[in-house]
Amino acid sequence: MDWQALSNEVSNWLFLTLVAGIPLYRAIRKVKVYETFVEGAKEGFQIAVKIIPYLVAILVAIGMFRASGAIDQLSALLAPVLAWIGMPPETLPLAIIRPLSGSGANGIMAELINEHGGNSFIARVAATMAGSTETTFYVLAVYFGSVNIRKTRHAVPAGLVADAVGILAAVWVCRIIFGAS
Amino acid sequence: MLNVIWLLLIVLAVIMGAINGTTTEVVTAVTDYAKIAFELALGLTGVMALWLGLMKVAEESGLVNLLSRLIRPIMSRLFPDVPVDHPAMGSMTLNIAANMLGLNNAATPLGLRAMDDLEKLNPTPGTATNAMCTFLAINTSSVQLIPATAIAYLAAGGSTHPTEIITTTLIATSFSTLAGIVSVKFLEKLPLFQVQPVEEEN
Numbered sequence: 001m002d003w004q005a006l007s008n009e010v011s012n013w014l015f016l017t018l019v020a021g022i023p024l025y026r027a028i029r030k031v032k033v034y035e036t037f038v039e040g041a042k043e044g045f046q047i048a049v050k051i052i053p054y055l056v057a058i059l060v061a062i063g064m065f066r067a068s069g070a071i072d073q074l075s076a077l078l079a080p081v082l083a084w085i086g087m088p089p090e091t092l093p094l095a096i097i098r099p100l101s102g103s104g105a106n107g108i109m110a111e112l113i114n115e116h117g118g119n120s121f122i123a124r125v126a127a128t129m130a131g132s133t134e135t136t137f138y139v140l141a142v143y144f145g146s147v148n149i150r151k152t153r154h155a156v157p158a159g160l161v162a163d164a165v166g167i168l169a170a171v172w173v174c175r176i177i178f179g180a181s
Numbered sequence: 182m183l184n185v186i187w188l189l190l191i192v193l194a195v196i197m198g199a200i201n202g203t204t205t206e207v208v209t210a211v212t213d214y215a216k217i218a219f220e221l222a223l224g225l226t227g228v229m230a231l232w233l234g235l236m237k238v239a240e241e242s243g244l245v246n247l248l249s250r251l252i253r254p255i256m257s258r259l260f261p262d263v264p265v266d267h268p269a270m271g272s273m274t275l276n277i278a279a280n281m282l283g284l285n286n287a288a289t290p291l292g293l294r295a296m297d298d299l300e301k302l303n304p305t306p307g308t309a310t311n312a313m314c315t316f317l318a319i320n321t322s323s324v325q326l327i328p329a330t331a332i333a334y335l336a337a338g339g340s341t342h343p344t345e346i347i348t349t350t351l352i353a354t355s356f357s358t359l360a361g362i363v364s365v366k367f368l369e370k371l372p373l374f375q376v377q378p379v380e381e382e383n
């Protein structure tokens with residue numbers, strides 16, 4: 001079966017069930033669906049406007065960092081550590097960029113898969129890494145920004161620990177299941 | 182913390198740009214990304230309005246309550262500071278559910294709504310609460326059940342069994358979510374991360 005088509009079909013129906021099902025459920029309970037929807041939707045614009053400054057700040061910094069090419073130096077610096085934990089050095093730029101930028105991570109993942117082939121160990125590790133971690137900085141900046149929080153306390157270290165563990169776990173799980181090449 | 186990392190990213194970009202001879206690219210990135218950020222926020226507006234509207238309907242129909250009652254035992258342990266019947270419990274539940282199902286479009290608006298609800302419980306505006314940090318730790322550790330994007334890239338790259346990474350991703354993401362929760366619960370007790378008392382203003 002074509003996986004992509006199936007996955008697409010499932011998420012389409014999931015989406016439509018929610019969009020139609022929620023108002024329907026409410027209508028069965030005999031209350032004004034349309035008015036309630038509009039009332040909730042009004043907040044959408046305010047939230048979007050509120051996050052603009054935070055989004056600009058974080059994305060400009062990330063964009064500059066990526067454009068400078070500093071990731072290559074950082075990778076070279078960390079290479080000996082990687083050899084020790086058994087992580088393919090090719091996947092390091094992906095691990096560094098993942099908490100910063102989702103589209104950047106997808107770009108690097110696509111490059112790795114193209115270069116090494118879809119069935120290679122590196123491709124499997126890269127895909128597992130990308131799937132099991134999040135764009136931590138983007139989420140933190142936007143979520144905290146939306147409620148004007150500037151003192152983020154332990155949120156950043158905790159998010160980074162989760163990312164680091166996700167990346168290490170991805171490497172180890174792939175080594176155990178697919179075997180290192 | 183976000184302050185330090187933000188500054189570090191910018192300063193490193195300028196220094197490394199000069200060393201690597203990529204200063205022009207760095208300069209272009211400044212204006213490019215400022216524009217991208219605005220377009221992203223603007224693009225989010227429509228979807229945000231849609232999901233916040235649906236959320237309101239779901240909330241008033243009791244659907245949210247029903248869902249959050251189901252996983253109340255877990256949620257009340259994760260968020261001891263949030264009253265069990267507070268709206269924040271409902272919106273956080275919906276956001277986590279959307280994340281698990283991979284509905285990224287819905288996850289952000291629901292998550293921002295959850296932050297708004299959590300902020301109503303915040304005694305020190307401007308400073309994050311324990312509940313917010315825990316919520317974000319779960320959020321940023323990725324709890325997606327099916328990594329559709331990664332599978333699509335693998336399939337496009339000629340993988341014969343792209344779905345084989347579902348298992349590895351599920352295991353890895355369980356570890357990262359667990360690590361996120363354990364570390365957020367551990368770190369919140371450290372003196373370094375205590376909430377500073379609000380200064381009296383006259």
